[in-house]
Amino acid sequence: MTITTSPAGTAEGAGAATGPSVSVVICVYTEDRWDDIVAAVASVREQSRPALETLVVVDHNPALLRRLAKHVGDDGCAGDGVRVLANAGPRGLSAGRNTGIAESSGEVIAFLDDDAVAERDWLRHFAEGYADPRVMAVGGRTQPVWESRRRPAWFPEEFDWAVGCTYRGLPPGKVPVRNVLGGNASFRRSAFELAGGFACGIGRDGDRLPLGCEETELCIRLTRAMPEAVLLIDDRSVIHHRVPAARERFGYLWTRSYAEGLSKALVTRSVGAQAGLASERRYTTRVLPAGIARGVRDALLGRPGGAGRAGAIVAGVAAAAGGYAVGTFRARRGGSRFAVAATQEPAGPRPPAEEAGA
Template identity: 55%
Template structure:
């Protein structure tokens, strides 16, 4: 598929990730399957936009034309893109040289609407972003906290244990690609879902989009390919249990928004399998490791139990809030009708 044109969209928002953004762009420049264009979308930060426009002369640097947040940034990138396929890379990630090639080969099948890849964590102590600008493949990937279970790597934006190559319900947003014609068919990313300027680490904009795409285009196929590899940076703050707990709760809130948009049957289909099969196995594995002398295994088992509980609590809170808001809206409408 050498003729396949792929536009790569990178959404940026803060100057604190200056080296990260440049490392991400450098990794796209070095792809075996050359990118048609690199689009950097800056989220309502004029100073950063001006700086990046000067430093990334070979990239298309634009300002987010929609509301603040990741969904608006992605929609802006799609609107600018010229490629047959639009790929998304996080601004704090670097892509392996075969990343785009791994995705491109699947688009020979016209049924394939989107492809996602394997996202590996760069834990604290890994190769710095400044070094990755010159050599995008990291020499060191840092040290995973002993208590951190692989089943919850999604909390740091990475591929989690239990996800297998092949057809999937949704791909992960920081390592994903879609045929460009899918966006007008399915609609763009929902600005009410996903990361914004809000401090709470919400997500799931790509999950809701993928489900909506499949609902409107039932024959479309989404794939996960573990040969399309990127590395995603995990800053020290996100390697702490406090963030883990906060991210789990926020994921529950986000899933409540997703189910309100696309229904609980599709909105929770993958989560049910993960909660009922993958997580119990992970907890048992952690306890077994602990009994064999790896005491951190008990921590991993405990983190799985607590992570599931906090996610469920967030989901329940999100559902209750949504229903309360809907009830108030109905009362307001009824009050206007009575007047």
């Protein structure tokens, strides 16, 4: 089921931009995030470089699908290219993203979390990255917006990935990386034609155990299919990601770390440990020990949260290691528990080059 409020792209809107045309995909699953979803879509509408279209993919929630369709239709949005459609695959974030890819028309597909808002130049910096034809993906910087209005004193910046944000240890600026982070990322359409879509069975599935790493697995597959491919992070492409109170607790950090270990086991089952854990080796041998040292130093100096941060890093590493061990055991017993989606063509005709901003 697809509800369209306007034709995808217009010469006056997306055609005014230079560089590749960009479709934005936002995957949603619960009415509990209604205000966040509305804010995410609004932030795309307000971009300095207009998106060709915004596709809001609803993950097996008919009530939310109807509500969004009514909101989009009644909100005076005609002409802005917002489309609401149902996830055509199995439940979960990966299948939702694959639905958006298949239905989109842009030369580049950007992904925005449903509980995040993008800064005004988010898409402009993404699009600039594709001037080099070797660049197949560009990610950005994700900043946490804590519901309590401040970072918990015990929460280490090294573990901001656990709440979907850019973490201490990632290089600053515009730099090549092994993989982009899925909630704030973009890919050339041809990347999916080369490597296929996101693997179902790795990423998020509503409120179940918070698995991840689907973008890591895809990026490794992509660079294997195209060894000369360049994947970038440009920290000028900024989004602000809401962190609810439930995720400010130690229990969530522990659970998310354990789930990350499970996910990494699936990734290494697919692409091998050398590729699947290349970035993690540097992170665990350099970034995390430095974080523990900072926490211990702050504790000795009487600064708040120092001991808590050091302890949280140790506990997080232990949880991730435990998850990896369990996931590896399960994978060896039962084989891989995910499937890679084949590339699909968009459901409708793509707009002419002049309308797509080419």
